[in-house]
Amino acid sequence: MVETNRRVVVSALDDITIETVDQQQPAAGEARVRTRIVGICGSDLHAACGRHPFIDLPYRPGHEAVGVVDAVGDGVDESWIGKRVVVEPNLACGHCTQCQAGRYNICKDLLVLGCQTPGALADTFSVAVDRLIALGDELDDRHAILVEPLATPVHTVRRAAEAVGDLAGRPVVVIGAGPIGLFVLLAAKHAGAKVVVADLLESKRERAERLGAAGTFDPTAPDAVQTALELLGGPAAVVIDCVSRESSVAQAVDLVDKGGAVMIVGVAEGATPVPLGLIQDRELALIGNLMFVREDFLAAIELLSSGAVPIDEIISAEFDFEHAADAFAASADAENVKVLVTVGS
DSSP, X not given: OXXXXXXXXXXXXXXXXXXXXXXXXXOTTEEEEEEEEEEEOHHHHHHXXXXXTTOOSXXXXXXXXXXXXXXXXXXXXXXXXXXXXXXXXXXXXXXXXXXXXXXXXXXXXXXXXXXXXXXXXXXXXXXXXXXXXXXXXXXXXHHHTTHHHHHHHHHHHHHHHHHHOOOTTOEEEEEOOSHHHHHXXXXXXXXXOEEXXXXXXXXXXXXXXXXXXXXXXXXXXXXXXXXXXXXXXXXXXXXXXXXXXXXXXXXXXXXXXXXXXXXXXXXXXXXXXXXXXXXXXXXXXXXXXXXOOHHHHXXXXXXXXXXXXXXXXXXXXXXXXXXXXXXXXXXXSTTOOEEEEEOOO
């Protein structure tokens, strides 16, 4: 009798189903992982709404995943079997210029597990074994599931420091207090920065303050820029835009100091005008940020292991596998931060 595998299929936000397929053995170089828990990402929501520029519908989600290896393909050491793992989902070619330079997060042929390939929101999934990191006892599943979403903010903060120097004691603005914005706040704080956060919703601003923001402001208020500058004590060394709309980019340029950096983290929907005259005149660095490399992933594990991330402020809703559609609906609620789906144990 052929074993079967259930997996979630997203055709639209109101059309999320569970399909059943034959269980597959992992290919050479791969491990098969029995999923324990999956996080719903903002990019999953954008994709389900048909607004993600790089994910086509229908798709099979799950790129934030923790599980246990239950089978391996040819060439993979059997000692992997039984290991609890977290998944680094960027699938790179390994041969292009960027891969050879260690920047495989911007591989010319980059695919992402659960975005362009079938993902982890399933009973099991298979992936190249080099995309797995074995977990010790320092992180339980609810901490480990935050490694992937934290790794992108860690990457952003590291690149910001490369652009403008050490962030310790320096003023930083984060625009957007959704899941990624809050993780950016935590990563920048960990780097020693003085962080002020902007968001439309008062509840999100309050959460950012509970997580250690030096202050918050409503970016749509008439005096938003002046308020931010007063909170910072002057212009920001770095502004990290987790929204990436025309208005947020323009505000970022208004807030950043000459010679500073504007980091683009949010996924823009279509072309987004930017004030090039001011960027040129002030010698600003406008820096895109995509995902992470292993260095950032390991740093995220260390940050979570240190206890610096209060997960009860981050994990706001949890569902079982059969209610994955409800998890996507919950992720559309602005009051939620990180929504989880428990698949197995």
